[in-house]
Amino acid sequence: MKMNNLLVVTLIxxxxxxxxxxxxxxxxxxxxxxxxxFARKSVRKYLPKPVEKxxxxxxxxxxxxAPSGKDVRPWEFLVITDRVVLxxxxxxxxxxxxxxxxxxxxxxxxDTTRSSYWYLDCSAATQNILLAAEALGLGxxxxxxxxxxxxxxVVRKYVVLPEQINSLxxxxxxxxxxxxxPKNKWDEAKVHYNKW
Numbered sequence: 001m002k003m004n005n006l007l008v009v010t011l012i013x014x015x016x017x018x019x020x021x022x023x024x025x026x027x028x029x030x031x032x033x034x035x036x037x038f039a040r041k042s043v044r045k046y047l048p049k050p051v052e053k054x055x056x057x058x059x060x061x062x063x064x065x066a067p068s069g070k071d072v073r074p075w076e077f078l079v080i081t082d083r084v085v086l087x088x089x090x091x092x093x094x095x096x097x098x099x100x101x102x103x104x105x106x107x108x109x110x111d112t113t114r115s116s117y118w119y120l121d122c123s124a125a126t127q128n129i130l131l132a133a134e135a136l137g138l139g140x141x142x143x144x145x146x147x148x149x150x151x152x153x154v155v156r157k158y159v160v161l162p163e164q165i166n167s168l169x170x171x172x173x174x175x176x177x178x179x180x181x182p183k184n185k186w187d188e189a190k191v192h193y194n195k196w
Contacts, residue, residue, distance in 0.1 A: 027054060030135040040131055041182040043139025044098040046174030050081075051104055055136050059106065059173065062132035066124035074114035075125045078107040078159055080170075085158050089170065092154040096143040102172035107145075107155060113164045119146055122168040129171060139176035144169050 031039065060077055068074070080086055081104045090099035099105055108126045110118025126142055133140035145151040145167040155167040 028058070028136055036131050036135045039182050040134045041180045042141040043174075043176045043180055044141055044172075045177040046098070046101045046103065046139060046172070047177050048101075049103065049175045051138060051173055051175070055138065056104070056173075058136060059129050059132050059138075062128040063106075063108065063125040066121065066128045068121040068124070069115065069117060072115045073121065074111045074118040075122050076109040076111060076165055077125075078109060078161075080105045080107060080159065088158050089154060092158075093143065093145070093151055093170065096170050096172065098141065098143075098172050099170070101174070101177070103174045104172075106171045106173060107159060108168045108171065109161065109165045110168060111164055112166055118166070119168055126169055126171065133171075133173055137175070138173055139180070140171050140173045142169050142171060 030036070056079065060079075063075065063077060064073070066075075080089075086099045086102060086105060089105075090097050093099070106129060108122050108129070110122045112118055115121060130140050130142060145155050146169065152167050155161065155170065161167065
């Protein structure tokens with residue numbers, strides 16, 4: 001009888017610890033994949049509230065989960081929280097003015113010595129980051145630096161990138177200051193079956 005009680009107690013403790021681990025993994029409420037894809041939008045106004053380190057880590061892990069040709073993974077991610085750097089890039093980049101309000105940004109870069117098509121792999125990583133931000137209740141927007149030499153030079157100047165590293169984009173990230181609605185981009189005329 002004592003052995004049965006011990007087994008029951010052990011089983012209960014195991015289930016409780018498994019539930020606690022699962023709870024820790026799901027610390028942040030997220031949406032299902034298709035709901036997130038259709039809800040994604042470009043957010044350009046942010047609350048003056050920092051992004052939690054745990055959420056930042058999820059964004060970076062999502063970026064690194066992207067597909068990569070030959071599994072080369074040429075991406076590099078630069079997290080910018082320095083207010084001076086964010087403000088300087090906001091002033092110098094024509095389509096990234098919202099950096100002045102963003103608490104942080106992720107610069108998605110590619111190592112040109114690892115892949116000649118780094119910008120394709122880094123584009124997939126960028127999309128994953130944008131979708132993860134949406135799923136976590138954050139706002140983000142893709143501001144291109146590649147293929148514009150003058151924009152890439154701005155990033156290189158303020159974050160001192162090594163020569164073989166090129167920036168693809170700067171992603172301002174923060175909590176949305178305004179409600180945003182996604183655009184319905186479905187266009188049946190752009191779908192072709194078997195022939196043009």
